Amino acid sequence: MNNFDMTGKTFAPSRRGVLKGAAAIGAAGLILPHTTTSAAAQTRGGTFRIGIGHGSTTDSLDPGLWEHLYVQTFGSARHNYLIEVGADGQLVPEIAESWSSSDGQTWVFPIRQGVSFHSGKPVTAADVVASINHHRGDDSTSVVKPLLAAITDVRADGNNVVVTLEAPNGDLPYLMTDYHVPVLPSADGKVDANTTDGCGGYIVESYEHGVQATLNRNPNYWKSDRAWFDRIELVSILDPAARLNALITGEVDLIDQVDPATIGMLESRGVARILSIPGNAHYGFPMDSRQAPYSDNNVRLALKYALDRQAMVDVILGGHGAVANDNPIGPANRYFHAEMEAKTYDPDKARYYLQQAGLSSLDVTISVADAAFSGAVDAGAMFSETARAAGINMSVDRVPNDGYWSNVWLNPNGNTPFCATYWGGRAVEDHMFTTAYAAGADWNESFWSNDRFNELLVTARSEVNEDLRREMYHEMQQLVSFEGSTIIPMYNNYVMAVANKIATPEQISANWNFDGFRCVERWSMA
Amino acid sequence: MIALRIALGVGLLFIVSLVIFGATELLPGDLANELLGQSATPETLAALREQLGLNDPAPVRYWNWLTGALTGDFGVSLANGRPISELIGARLGNTVFLALYAAALSVPISLILGILAALWRNSIFDRMANAGALTAISFPEFFVAYILVLWLAQTGLFPSMVRINPTTTFGDRVYMTFLPALTLMLVVTAHMMRMTRAAIINLMASPYIEMARLKGMSPLRIVLRHALPNALAPIINVIALNLAYLITGVVVVEVVFVYPGLGQLMVDAVSNRDIAVVQAVALIFAAAYVALNLLADVLSTITNPRLMHRR
DSSP: OOOOOTTSSOOOOOHHHHHHHHHHHHHTTOOOOOSSGGGGOOOOOOEEEEEEEEEEEEOSSOOOGGOSSHHHHHHHHHHSSSSOOOSSSSSEEEEEEEEEEOOSEEEEEEEEEBOOTSOOBOOOOOHHHHHHHHHSSSTTTOOOTTTTTTTEEEEEEETTTEESSSSTTHHHHHHHHOTTTTOOOOEEEEEEEOOOOOOOSSEEEEEEEEEEEEEEETOOOOOHHHHHHHEEEEEESOOOOOHHHHTTTTTEEESSOGGGHHHHHHHHHHHHEEEEEESSOEEEEEBBBBSSTTTSSSHHHHHTTOOOOHHHHHHHHOOOOOOOOOOOOOOTSTTTOOTOOOOOOOOOHHHHHHHHHHHHEEEEEEEEEESSSSSSSHHHHHHHHHHHHEEEEEEEEOOSSSSSHHHHHTTTTTTBBBBOOOOOOOSSSHHHHHHHHSSSSSTTTTOOOOOOHHHHHHHHHHOOOOOHHHHHHHHHHHHHHOOOSSSEEEEEEEEEETTTTOOOSSSSSSHHHHHHTTTTHHOOEE | OHHHHHHHHHHHHHHHHHHHHHHHHHHOOOHHHHGGGOOOOOOHHHHHHHHTTTSHHHHHHHHHHHHHTTTTTTOOOTTTOOOOOHHHHHHHHHHHHHHHHHHHHHHHHHHHHHHHHHHHTTSSSHHHHHHHHHHHHHHHHHHHHHHIIIIIIISSSSOOOOOTTOOHHHHHHHHTTTTHHHHHHHHHHHHHHHHHHHHHHHHHHHHHHHHHTTTOHEEEEEEEEHHHHHHHHHHHHHHHHHHHHHSSSSSHHHHHHOOOHHHHHHHHHHHTTTTHHHHHHHHHHHHHHHHHHHHHHHHHHHHHHHHSOOO
16 A cells, blocks of 8 residues: 555655656766766865864764764765755765665665775675664664664665665655765675775874874775865864854864854954754753643643743854754755744743643753753743743753763752753654654653654554655644654754855755765865 | 882882772763763663673772783773773873973973072063963963963964974974973972072071171072082972872863863773772872872982982
8 A cells, every 4th residue: 555666645745856866867877966066166186174073082983973063074975874964955876876666665776887896805795784684683883773773674685775664754865864874894794993994085094093194085986076185084063162162263164163253353353153053952851740730731831932042042052943843853954844823932822721731830951961951951940030920930950061971861860850951953853753753762851752643653654645744744743843842943053164165065055064064075175 | 218219119000000999880870871872772781781791790890900000001991892901001191291391391480480580589571480380380271371372373473272283393393392291380480480499598697608708609590500419309209299280180281272181091091980090090090199109209408419428
């Protein structure tokens, strides 16, 4: 009954277009179109130096342990994936020439021929199978193990890789774009997770953990219209002022996490420009819905009306973001529910919901640290101020950054039911919901469990009718927003500053920071 | 005498190693937790703990570590499985380079300033040198560093960050590391200069200096030939202390100038609960302190004939 074939009517026209295009050109033996930017405008050569506010000596080469921008960018410079998320959010074939499934449960990925690792070894279906299996199985330490748990079997069939799922899921191709799952060289069915070898656009020359990495262009890179720079240098600069200084003095060409307070000064220097990219990334305050008073949805709603979202965007994000309506699905997602009733700061409404809960006032404690997101402590203080007018006494407990994710987040000791969190956003709705909102998920930070939501989550995965599917995801967003247990006041833009001598494409990916980590191969010298 | 001092130093290091190991045991959370961060789930945690050998009892881990460290093998980083000696190697070199560079700038300057200040006690020069050195030491290091970046880096004279790789020549290295070295010089000069000045002034009241003066010697000769040799012991001690500080305490300067030294490694390792690296670096820092103080003691003894030739 389900038809996920590329010729079917199951996908949005745009997505089908990509599939068709890939298949047609693949058959003609040509190189795939990466036409999101005009190739004629881009020049080869130059060194692209990036200063990143992450990186430490403990960083691992093992993709199963990647978690911050330094290793993510380093990874996409040297590796390719089965499928790439294009700058416009659509899927672009990479090592997989195309993908298809007759029932949404068994997926076939023909592997691109003629692509080699930096060592010269050709990329085979066996390498892809081993790369996926690295994140599966009992002894895997990969953080995406839960995400790929629905995969029951991965095998090579000639030049194809066949993935079998326990239940149909139309979004599997999106999961294959996850930055944790690059194609690694394998031997005897096992990948060497700690190799710097890959099949991406740049070959690693040196890597000093937590300090810097240098890479040179892969002369045999299969994409002719990518990887414009001759050389990439990634430098870890943890101090925000040092990062800004490095950009101003021309030591680096691109930096992340620009402090909003310094943007005016930077722009007046005339050496660099600010890129502020709206995405699905968001900041939030999860409440443990198992624990009183948060177990009462009226209390949760009272809190949701007791904060000034616009003020938070203005103050905490310096305007580089957008108001969110307690919805983890962002405007860059396909099924974003834009028509949902917006929650504004309304103390009267908050009081009303408190009364519904049978309370005249409410005492809560919010545990915050800037480890959750930059400005979380200030956001907590703002929340506390605005909540007072609604009869909510919120005390702000500033907890240490150190150990935040193990001692505070997810309420492991039972004394931090209300805290702060951030999410990088996900390209697909299912990915986001399954990770943090499905009942029993490891990272369900609010321990929220809603029967209707969980039912929809499973049904929507295999729903083939685009309109029905959209409707389901809208209903799920409505449920999360008005009955969920996570307050999400804002979507934060990815704010970066780039030197004027670097040319950036017109469209920059909202999928992840740094043009979906692909700035290294999509950008060029001006 | 000297042999006894060395034996005491080794004993001290052993005690320090015990303390280091005990202290790291007290940190909340463990490496597996920190390594996986937000991504930790009970099953991945359990798998990782097993792999890393975090389930062994503490005395076993201490013994394994100490015996390894004695043979120069600090084991592998718990966080990424790389040999710790490899992690530390280049960074130790960088740290020592920066410390020596800063010392090469600050020791001569503080000695000269100190001697001249003693020579021209209470003059305008003395007051200016004192006020300048005290002002520099009173500002926090990061503030001094940012001011230098503003004046000397943003004007294009010196780079605002240090990027050393294996192919960097010595000359480039000296040029790139100038700002951090200058920052450190400003921080440590006051201590050494004022000690030099105080020690010499203290001696200037002695009868044998009076004698020299009565013989009609020039003030400079009195200070250099007669006062300074006797003032060396306290000066050497202060220099040793500051050198130890330059090796172990410059993490703030390292961060501002993105300098890959041991301090940054230590901070990284602590926040990541990479216990093996923390222990190794702490042991190196302790060894540096003990060794430099030992050296200071030995040098003080050598400069003092009364201690060298005991009756």
